[in-house]
Amino acid sequence: MDLRLSGRTAVVTGASKGIGLAIARLLRAEGMRVVGASRTVTPELAALDVAAFPVDLTAPDAGDRLAAYALDQLGGIDLLVNNAGGAENATHTDGFLAIDDAAWQRTLDLNLLSAVRVTRAALPSLVERRGAIxxxxxxxxxxxxxxxDYGAAKAALTNLGKALAEEFGPRGVRVNTVSPGPTLTQNWRDPEGFAGDLASAAGLDHAEFLAGLPETMGITTGRLAEPEEIAALVAFLASPHAANITGVDYRVDGGVIKTV
Ligand SMILES: NC(=O)c1ccc[n+]([C@@H]2O[C@H](COP(=O)([O-])OP(=O)(O)OC[C@H]3O[C@@H](n4cnc5c(N)ncnc54)[C@H](OP(=O)(O)O)[C@@H]3O)[C@@H](O)[C@H]2O)c1
Structure with missing residues (x-):
């Protein structure tokens, strides 16, 4: 299927690795002109034919700076993908009481407020071009x-997406949410990272933990998602084929969530 994205423009946050990198790569392969934002420009991002903008998206002025750069590079924004995010601490083994105000603020800044600020700055162009988020x-x-803290921040992001879909739909902007389940990025692959922390908390070594994850988490398909599978859905939602889809939250979780 021709996604009819060629020649359109996109801004992807968190484009240096993982899901964001897969999204930037696919959108570029579909012929979009892409600005990718992240703190670091990894060799993988640099290898793509995209304009990389190094920025810490938790800074209050980052949204304005990114949008200004994107408008300068692209002339306008047809698609904004707010992907930057993540959990600061995989385990919080002491639970809610271990998360102080500063940790809450960092989590909200990265997973919610970065998207708020980039969206606010990009919306005039998205409205003008009847774009999508x-x-x-x-x-x-x-x-x-x-x-x-991560779950609460993401719940707020999902809610924000629905609200933006309602407010800006009549002005031609579609807003959808993609909610991945466990997706095989470096966070899961790296024994020293997020999954390593979870494995230690469970008293398992990393390989053992990863092998058992589908069963532990109730992943019906029996495996984690690949970043490219998240990217494929994003590209479809960005395309004119999805022109009447807005305000929806799509899960790509292999069946983890058991409720309808
Ligand atoms: N992988 C999963 O299992 C999974 C599951 C559910 C949801 N998600 C969500 O999917 C998104 C991508 O996850 P991922 O697994 O691909 O994560 P990842 O591999 O850790 O990549 C995160 C991206 O965000 C960027 N980033 C982090 N902090 C930033 C900051 N302060 N300013 C600018 N950029 C920043 C990172 O680049 P720099 O480090 O270079 O800044 C990187 O490009 C996140 O929103 C995550 O919450 C992931």
Missing amino acids: VNISSIGARFAHPPV
Whole structure:
């Protein structure tokens, strides 16, 4: 299927690795002109034919600076993908009481307020071009699972997407959410990272933990998602084929969430 994205423009946050990198790569392959934002420009991002903008999106002025750069590079924004995010602490083994105000603020800045600020700055162009927004939330928005600051921030992001779809739909902007379940990025692959922390908390080594994850989490398909599978849905939602789809939250979780 021709997604009819060629020649259009996109801004992807968190484009240096993982899901954001896969999204930037696919959109570029579909012929979009892309600005990718992240703190670091990894060799993988640099290897793509995209304009990389190094920025810490938790800074209050980052949204304005990114939008200004994107408008300068692209002339206008047809698609904004708010993907930057993540959980600061994988385990919070001491639970809610271990998360102080500063940690809450960092989590909200990265997972919610960065998207708020980039969206606010990009919206005039998105309205002008009758564009689209895709927010990358998480199944953590929908179920009670630590870390609770991350789940709460993602729940707010999902809610924001619905509200923006309502407010800006009549002005031609579609807003959808993609909520991944466990997706095989470096966070899961790296024994020293997020998954390593979870494995230690469970008293398992990393490989053992990862092998058992589908069963532990109730992943019906028996495996984690690949970043490219998230990217494929984002590209479809960005395309004119999805022109009447707005305000929806799509899960790509292999069946983790058991409720309708
Ligand atoms: N992987 C999963 O299992 C999973 C599941 C559900 C939801 N998600 C969501 O999917 C999104 C991508 O996750 P991922 O697994 O691909 O994460 P990742 O591999 O850790 O990548 C995160 C991206 O965000 C960027 N980023 C982080 N902090 C930033 C900051 N302060 N300013 C600018 N950029 C920043 C990172 O780049 P720099 O480090 O270079 O800044 C990187 O490009 C996140 O929103 C995450 O919450 C992931």
